[in-house]
Amino acid sequence: MFKKILIANRGEIAVRVIRTCRKMGIKTVVVYSDADAGSMAVEMADESVHIGGSPAAQSYLVADKIIAAVRQTGAEAIHPGFGFLSENAAFAKRLEEEGIGWIGPNAFAIDSMGDKISSKKLAAEAGVSTVPGHMGLIEDTREAIKISKQIGYPVMIKASAGGGGKGIRVAANDKEVEEGFPAVKAEAKASFGDDRVFIEKFILEPRHIEIQVLGDKHGNCLWLNERECSIQRRNQKVIEEAPSPLLDPETRKKMGEQAVALARAVNYDSAGTVEFVASGKDKGFYFLEMNTRLQVEHPVTEMITGIDLVEQMIRSAYGEKLKLKQSDIKINGWAVESRVYAEDPYRNFLPSIGRLKRFHPPAEGKLGNGEVRMDSGVREGDEISMFYDPMIAKLVTWGKDRDTALDVHGEALDRFHIEGIQDNIPFIAAVMDEKRFRSGNITTAYIKDEFPEGFQGVPATRAQEAQLICSAAYVHAFFDRRAGEISGRLAPRAPRREWVVILGDQHHPVTIDIGRDGEAEIAVDGGNPHSLMTSWKPGRHLVEGALDGNAFAVKFADRTEGYLFRHRGVALRALVCTPFVADMHSRLPEKPKADTSKLIISPMPGLVVSMDVTLGQVVQEGEAVCIVEAMKMQNIIRAGANGTVKAINVKAGESVAADEIMVEFA
Ligand code: ADP
Ligand code: ADP
Ligand code: MG
Secondary structure, three states, rough: OOOOOEEEEHHHHHHHHHHHHHOOOOEEHHHHHHHHOOOOHHOOOOEEEEEEOOOHHHHHOOHHHHHHHHHHOOOEEEEEEOOOOOOOOOHHHHHHHHHOOOOOOOOHHHHHHOHHHHHHHHHHHHEEEEEEEEEOOOOOOHHHHHHHHHHHHOOOEEEEEEEEOOOOOEEEHHHHHHHHHHHHHHHHHHHHOOOOEEEEEEEEEEEEEEEEEEEEOOOOEEEEEEEEEEEEOOOOEEEEEEEEOOOOOHHHHHHHHHHHHHHHHHOOOOEEEEEEEOOOOOOOOEEEEEEOOOOHHHHHHHHHOOOOHHHHHHHHHHHHOOOHHHHOOOOOOOEEEEEOOOOHHOOOOOOOEHHHHEEOOOOEEEEEEEEEEEEEOOOOEEEOOOOOOOEEEEEEEEEEOOHHHHHHHHHHOOOOEEEEOOOOOHHHHHHHOHHHHHOOOOOOOOOHOOOOOOOOOOOOOOHHHHHHHHHHHHHHHHHHHHHHHHHOOOOOOOOEEEEEEEEOOOEEEEEEEEOOOOEEEEEEHHHHHHEEEOOOOOOOEEEEEEEEOOOEEEEEOOOOOOEEEEEEEEEEEEEEEEEHHHHHHHOOOOOOOOOOOOOEEOOOEEEEEEOOHHHHHOOOOOEEEEEEEEOOOOEEEEEEEEEEEEEEOOOOOEEEOOOOEEEEEE
C-alpha cells in the first residue's frame, strides 16, 4: 500500500481523506494557501506545504506547485478531493508521465466524460437512456428554434463544457430560445472558454438521481445504489439522501446496470457518479452527465452500504482488485446529508463570511433512534474567507427508515450551534419538518415552489414557544442568581422569581423556581407551572432536557441585547427582564429606521468585479449598478429606485465589506 499520500484540496474534504488515511496507516501531506495556514486539515495532516496565495488560481489550481510539493515530501500519490484539479484530465495524464500515483480514474475516462455532448453520445452507444434532444452542435438562433420545435417545448439549452449549474437555461417557447440561446453561448464562452451549445428536452417534474459506481484496474465495476439530490438552490445541491424515495428495486437495478455499462465503456477504475434526471411523472430516467471524481454527497452512500469510498479509491489506485462483488452491495436503512453553508437564508442565501465565534457541531455517534456523522473542516475561531466554496460542513444522519433519518437530522440540527457568520441551519431544519419534503414528493424546483418569497423563518408552535420561553427564563434566572451569589459585596438576596420574557413584541410574565440538579418549575402567562429538567450548565449554548416530560433541545446565542434562541426553523430573539424594566420597554418609542433609499450598499463582503455606472449617470430602478463576487458567486447589485449617481466609492478590483456604501444617488 501507499505509505504517503498528498491531498490537493482543503476544508472538509481534505479532513475527510485524512481520516481514512489514518485508519489505513498512510501518512498524509496537505498543501495550503495563505488563507488556509493553520487550518484544521493542516493541523491534522502529518506534513503540510504552503503553495501560494489565497485565490485558487495561485495555489490549489497550480499543477507545478502541487507536483513540487509531491517531490519535496516524497508522497507517492495525490488525492484531489472534488473541485479544483479533480476533473482535470491533463493533470492526471501528467502525473502518470511523471510516475506519481493518481487517486482517481484514468485520464481517458475523465476526458471522455468532461464534455456533455461527447459523453451523451458515448452513453447512447453503451445503451444508456439519454434525454431526447439534438446531439449535434447548433450554429445559430434560427437553427436553435427549429430544433427546439422538433424536440417539443419545454427544452433545456446547455453548454457542452458546462458544470456547476452554469450555462443552463430552460425555454418554453420560440421567444425564450431566441433570448436563451445567445445567452447560454455567451456564458459558456465566458465561463468555460468554449461556446458549443446543444438542446435537449426538459424533463417534467425533474428529480436528480445519481448512481455511485466503483471500478478497479482489473476490469471490475460495481454500482453502489443511488442518491437523490433534488433539493437544490441555484443549481447547487443542499440536501441529499440515499436511497431515493422515488425508486423501486427494478428501476434501481436498471439505472445501476446502465451506469456500470457507461463506466465500463471508458474503463472506469475509481469511484465516480453517473447523474440522471428522473421524471416524477412516469419514473422515466435519462442520463445527464458523469462526474469522474468523489462527490460531495458520497457519505450518504457510505452510511447505507457500510463501504468507505475513499478507502476503495485508494486501493484501486494502488492496483488492488475490488474485493466486493455486486451481490455484497446492500441497502441498510436511510441516510440524509445537509450541506451547511456560510450564507444568509433570510437574505436570498447570500454568502456570509467572517470569524466563527462559536462552532459547536453535534456529537458524532448515537442520537435518538439513529446516528450522526459530521464531516467538517473548520473549528471555532477559524475565519471563513471569500475565496472558496461557502460549504463549511456536512451533517449526515442515519436511521432505519426515512422518517427516522429525518427526525434525527432535526434533532442534530438543534444541537448544531454557529455564531459569528450567518448559516443555513434554520432553513435546512425547516425543510426537514416540511410536509411535502416529508412525503418524498420532491423535484428540483422544490425550494422555488415551497419558498417562493425566499425563507422567512418558521413561526413557533405553542410547544416550541413554551420551550423557548422556559429556556430563556431558566438561563437568565440562573445567571441572575449566580451574579447575586458571587458579587460578595451585596448582602445576600433571595433569587428573583418574577420575570418577563419578551419575544418579539409579546410580553410573557413568568414565575420561576429553580430547584436542585437542573430542575425548575416555570409558570408562563399565569398558567399552570411547566416542569423543566435540564443538564444545562453555564458556558454551554444548548439547553437540552425535557419540558413536561417531552425531550427538547434549544440553542441560544448571547446578544448584546437579549438572547437569540433557535429551534428547528424557528429563530426568536428573547429579552428577559424584570417586570419594571419590561414596563419601561413597552413605553420606549420605536427607533426610526435610517433612510438608505439613496445608497447602494454591499450586501456582503466580496470583490468588486465591475462598476457599471459613472458619475452623473441617470439610473433607473432595477438597473445593474455593479457586480460583487464572493465564494464562487457573482451578485448583480441593482438600483432600488431611480436616481442620478452622485458618488462612487469603490472601483473594480477593490474589496468591499458588508454594508459598505458603494454608490450614492443624488
Ligand atoms: P454536482 O453538482 O455536479 O454533482 P457537486 O455538488 O458534488 O457536483 O459539486 C459542485 C461543484 O463544486 C463540483 O465541481 C465540486 O467539485 C465543487 N465543489 C463543491 N463543494 C466544494 C468544496 N467545498 N470545495 C471545493 N469544491 C467544491
Ligand atoms: P452541471 O454540470 O452544471 O451539474 P447537469 O447537466 O448535471 O449540469 O444539470 C444540472 C441540473 O439541472 C441537474 O441536477 C438537473 O436537476 C437539471 N437538469 C439538467 N438537465 C435537465 C433536463 N433535461 N430536464 C430537466 N432538468 C434537467
Ligand atoms: Mg451535474
